[in-house]
Amino acid sequence: MHEILQYISGYLTSDKTPGAAGNMFWALVYIMLVFGGLSVAVIAMNWLERKILAHMQVRLGPMRVGPHGLLQPIADAIKLLLKEDIMPAEADGFVFWMAPLIVVLAAFTVFVVVPFGPTHAITDMNIGILFMLGVSSLSVLGIVMAGWASNSHYPLIGALRSSAQMVSYEVAMGLAVVSAILMTSLNATGTGTLSMIGIVQAQQAQGEWFIFKFFPLGLIAFFIFAVAMVAETNRAPFDLAEAESELTAGFHTEYSGFRWSLFFLAEYSAMIAVSSIAVTLWLGGWLRPFPNWLSGSPWDQIFSFFPGVTFLFFAAICFFNTVRMPKHPLFRIQTIGLAGFGVVLGLIGLILFYPPISAWVQDIFWFSAKVAGFMYMYIWYRGTFPRYRFDQLMQMGWKVLLPMGLGVLILTASVALLQEKIWHP
Amino acid sequence: MTDPNTTLSSLDLEAHDKTYLDANELVINMGPQHPATHGVLRVILRLDGEKVLGLECVIGYLHRGVEKIGEHRTYTMFNPYVDRMDYVAAVSNGLGYCETVEKLLNVEAPPRAQHVRVILTELNRIASHQLWLGTHALDIGAITPLFYTFRDREEILKIYEKYCGARLTTHAFRIGGLQYETYTGFEKEVKNFLTFFRPKIDEYEELLTTNRIWVERTKNVGIISAADCIAFGVTGPVLRASGVKWDLRKAQPYANYKNFDFDIPIGENGDTYDRYLVRMAEMRQSVRIIEQAVDALPEGPIMAKVPKVMKPPAGEVYHSIEAPKGELGYFIVSDGSTQPYRVRVRPPSFVNLQALDVMCRGQLVADVIAVIGTLDIVLGEVDR
Numbered sequence: 001m002h003e004i005l006q007y008i009s010g011y012l013t014s015d016k017t018p019g020a021a022g023n024m025f026w027a028l029v030y031i032m033l034v035f036g037g038l039s040v041a042v043i044a045m046n047w048l049e050r051k052i053l054a055h056m057q058v059r060l061g062p063m064r065v066g067p068h069g070l071l072q073p074i075a076d077a078i079k080l081l082l083k084e085d086i087m088p089a090e091a092d093g094f095v096f097w098m099a100p101l102i103v104v105l106a107a108f109t110v111f112v113v114v115p116f117g118p119t120h121a122i123t124d125m126n127i128g129i130l131f132m133l134g135v136s137s138l139s140v141l142g143i144v145m146a147g148w149a150s151n152s153h154y155p156l157i158g159a160l161r162s163s164a165q166m167v168s169y170e171v172a173m174g175l176a177v178v179s180a181i182l183m184t185s186l187n188a189t190g191t192g193t194l195s196m197i198g199i200v201q202a203q204q205a206q207g208e209w210f211i212f213k214f215f216p217l218g219l220i221a222f223f224i225f226a227v228a229m230v231a232e233t234n235r236a237p238f239d240l241a242e243a244e245s246e247l248t249a250g251f252h253t254e255y256s257g258f259r260w261s262l263f264f265l266a267e268y269s270a271m272i273a274v275s276s277i278a279v280t281l282w283l284g285g286w287l288r289p290f291p292n293w294l295s296g297s298p299w300d301q302i303f304s305f306f307p308g309v310t311f312l313f314f315a316a317i318c319f320f321n322t323v324r325m326p327k328h329p330l331f332r333i334q335t336i337g338l339a340g341f342g343v344v345l346g347l348i349g350l351i352l353f354y355p356p357i358s359a360w361v362q363d364i365f366w367f368s369a370k371v372a373g374f375m376y377m378y379i380w381y382r383g384t385f386p387r388y389r390f391d392q393l394m395q396m397g398w399k400v401l402l403p404m405g406l407g408v409l410i411l412t413a414s415v416a417l418l419q420e421k422i423w424h425p
Numbered sequence: 426m427t428d429p430n431t432t433l434s435s436l437d438l439e440a441h442d443k444t445y446l447d448a449n450e451l452v453i454n455m456g457p458q459h460p461a462t463h464g465v466l467r468v469i470l471r472l473d474g475e476k477v478l479g480l481e482c483v484i485g486y487l488h489r490g491v492e493k494i495g496e497h498r499t500y501t502m503f504n505p506y507v508d509r510m511d512y513v514a515a516v517s518n519g520l521g522y523c524e525t526v527e528k529l530l531n532v533e534a535p536p537r538a539q540h541v542r543v544i545l546t547e548l549n550r551i552a553s554h555q556l557w558l559g560t561h562a563l564d565i566g567a568i569t570p571l572f573y574t575f576r577d578r579e580e581i582l583k584i585y586e587k588y589c590g591a592r593l594t595t596h597a598f599r600i601g602g603l604q605y606e607t608y609t610g611f612e613k614e615v616k617n618f619l620t621f622f623r624p625k626i627d628e629y630e631e632l633l634t635t636n637r638i639w640v641e642r643t644k645n646v647g648i649i650s651a652a653d654c655i656a657f658g659v660t661g662p663v664l665r666a667s668g669v670k671w672d673l674r675k676a677q678p679y680a681n682y683k684n685f686d687f688d689i690p691i692g693e694n695g696d697t698y699d700r701y702l703v704r705m706a707e708m709r710q711s712v713r714i715i716e717q718a719v720d721a722l723p724e725g726p727i728m729a730k731v732p733k734v735m736k737p738p739a740g741e742v743y744h745s746i747e748a749p750k751g752e753l754g755y756f757i758v759s760d761g762s763t764q765p766y767r768v769r770v771r772p773p774s775f776v777n778l779q780a781l782d783v784m785c786r787g788q789l790v791a792d793v794i795a796v797i798g799t800l801d802i803v804l805g806e807v808d809r
Contacts, residue, residue, distance in 0.1 A: 057572035153453040157475070157790070237566060237638055240791075386638045387566025389791045390475055 067338035083257035102142030117363025158250025175405030200285030237385035275374035286363035311349030318342030464804030495768030553749035561798035601731035661751025667695030
């Protein structure tokens with residue numbers, strides 16, 4: 001008995017570094033945390049997208065379910081779960097059933113290697129970025145299966161478009177990623193890394209985010225990735241696969257209810273996943289802004305307040321809107337709900353000021369804030385751009401982004417070599 | 426890409442009748458329930474991958490027999506029915522009908538009525554073009570302009586609502602003039618709208634005209650030559666975008682359009698982008714016309730002397746006006762009784778829609794959507 005307890009306590013106090021031996025327990029904890037957080041993020045993203053898009057389009061967006069529509073995504077989720085699950089009579093049952101699973105598995109599995117902080121990751125693979133690109137491209141398989149199994153014309157065309165698009169943009173994406181990986185090798189030992197944590201640590205060691213490295217080479221590579229990642233996730237202006245006005249809903253036209261919501265979930269988590277890659281590779285991952293310029297003790301202190309201040313800011317928005325709520329008895333419950341939500345956010349904000357906790361969430365906060373920036377960009381694109389046509393999309397992928405990616409790769413390699421051999425031998 | 430100089434004869438229209446069983450071809454049904462066919466249009470597309478080999482329109486899902494109804498109603502009773510054809514430009518429909526019957530009766534609306542008619546009709550042209558712009562942009566994937574155009578269109582509908590109590594199917598005009606005198610502050614409100622609306626056109630253009638994706642999606646898409654336009658009987662902005670300066674407001678002035686100074690914007694290439702530019706310019710011209718009409722609004726009666734029971738002399742008449750979508754013609758045969766013997770409508774959407782096949786051949790699926798949008802069809806008018 002005593003030995004078992006000792007074993008467990010030894011397990012709990014074991015090395016918490018991701019990828020280190022004997023941390024299976026912490027890996028499980030992080031799996032729970034990441035997938036819980038991801039689900040919340042998708043729900044929040046759903047609400048935010050509808051609200052932000054609505055405000056860009058001079059309308060209000062969801063306002064009825066909960067204060068300012070805060071409960072709308074939950075209502076939608078319940079509706080989707082309760083909906084009849086329809087499978088077309090002519091569909092290939094097994095493939096039709098498998099397709100959403102593959103898509104959602106691919107979208108969620110990539111988070112295994114996403115580093116939310118130096119110690120906050122499920123695991124640290126030494127081929128992390130390769131794993132991420134490889135697994136995320138598996139989702140195209142699910143999309144093709146969905147389109148094929150539906151046995152209908154619109155999904156078939158949608159799936160074909162989608163697969164062609166994802167395959168061709170992956171090439172440009174890969175080249176941009178390689179040029180960032182090249183930059184990781186600019187250290188004393190000259191060995192680069194594919195580990196997601198290693199890439200951020202390389203940026204930390206070099207004292208420069210890769211977006212600014214070899215200006216403008218890093219920026220161009222980042223730009224290529226930023227365009228390719230929108231195409232990769234089938235979002236506007238590259239949402240040809242599910243172009244509503246052309247193909248009704250593209251590859252998931254025949255899906256409904258829970259299966260459809262799996263595609264939805266996968267789309268949003270894929271967006272978060274590719275944004276995480278971009279943040280890790282070019283924007284310094286969990287590192288806080290201005291690490292060199294605003295370094296030292298007062299600045300470290302000030303930046304450590306950011307998570308708490310952010311939550312207090314959201315709480316303040318809630319309270320501001322509580323005051324502005326109509327004073328009609330019908331709105332009483334909503335007003336109370338909004339105030340309560342504000343109180344919860346405020347309490348979280350206050351807890352985040354507590355030094356040990358604030359130190360612990362620092363990394364996660366900066367990482368999430370950067371990813372949230374990308375999420376906003378996704379919404380912004382959707383509100384601004386018309387949709388590309390299929391041939392124009394292909395043209396841009398193969399004739400613009402691919403040569404650009406190759407050029408940036410070659411230039412980065414040359415500059416890195418010059419720096420290593422000639423300027424700082 | 427279709428060569429802009431192709432004529433009907435150079436297109437292989439016979440290929441249409443080929444069997445649909447070719448292994449390389451995919452036949453898909455677009456509509457009648459489809460988000461981008463502007464109602465209940467059904468298009469049978471023959472595709473080779475994404476390329477359109479040919480298409481066929483199936484219409485009639487919204488057929489209500491408007492023309493037949495006309496044979497069983499008196500001239501006055503039929504007036505509200507025409508609003509239901511092109512329901513986004515109901516005022517234009519009413520104007521066309523009223524003027525046709527007036528021609529048959531040989532009466533003329535008094536000048537004040539004519540002016541108000543011009544103001545309301547041009548406002549309607551703006552509203553119709555706004556709805557076209559919003560839905561066309563939505564079809565091409567830009568979802569935001571729709572809400573901007575609807576926000577501004579609301580102001581026009583408010584003016585209609587104040588004038589005659591209805592927003593969409595207004596029944597604003599009567600045979601021989603107007604039923605209602607303008608409400609107090611009508612001129613001021615219209616002028617306010619004009620000052621409000623002028624910068625809004627710039628706002629729409631800012632969103633789209635130089636937008637790279639928009640230009641790529643619309644330039645050289647759905648080209649139709651002037652010769653083809655004339656052969657198909659295509660009219661309105663589609664015809665003008667192909668470079669033919671034909672506008673019934675100038676060519677056969679009706680109402681009192683000859684009193685106003687305005688230009689007819691024309692395009693060069695006859696592609697979707699030119700049609701977009703032509704319609705944007707037309708909105709500006711409409712603003713010009715309304716401004717002049719409001720400034721010169723005369724006093725006087727609003728109704729000509731028309732008999733209570735209308736019995737036009739036996740005979741036939743054809744009269745057409747420039748509706749927002751093209752030439753809207755009414756052909757009415759009278760047998761001297763209180764009801765028309767035959768009413769025939771020449772709807773612009775119906776005629777323009779025929780060109781869809783020629784405009785889409787050899788293009789991609791996405792272009793079909795863009796072309797349906799740019800033709801600016803209203804199925805209520807196509808099917809009647």
